Amino acid sequence: MLSMATLLMVSCSKEEVTIIEEEILFVQKTGDGEGGDDIHETILDDNGNPECGITVQLDLSNGQNIDSDISDSNGDYLFDNLSPGDYKVTENPNSGNENIYYRRIY
Numbered sequence: 001m002l003s004m005a006t007l008l009m010v011s012c013s014k015e016e017v018t019i020i021e022e023e024i025l026f027v028q029k030t031g032d033g034e035g036g037d038d039i040h041e042t043i044l045d046d047n048g049n050p051e052c053g054i055t056v057q058l059d060l061s062n063g064q065n066i067d068s069d070i071s072d073s074n075g076d077y078l079f080d081n082l083s084p085g086d087y088k089v090t091e092n093p094n095s096g097n098e099n100i101y102y103r104r105i106y
Helices: none
Strands: 003-006 017-020 023-026 028-030 037-042 055-060 065-070 076-082 085-091 099-105
Touching: 037 085, 037 099, 065 076, 076 085
Parallel strands: 028 099
Antiparallel strands: 003 023, 017 023, 037 076, 055 065, 055 085, 085 099
């Protein structure tokens, strides 16, 4: 699960912490290290209703775009069969209202 907190002071040596625009995003560890793992999420609006038709972009940690998807009628999107590594997921890219988070596949 992804959790967020406002950055006041950070003293952490864990790789799971990434600082973005004065917020701390804790990266969910996903997978078993065998490869072929997935990133599957649901996009909901402020009222908890699924959002259909939202573009989602998947990048490697070096910024290289490797895939994109569009949320379905349930608000779901899926990137499957991913190799171990660090990924950046951007919901609604280039909209001015992006939701960005990071995942590490083991």
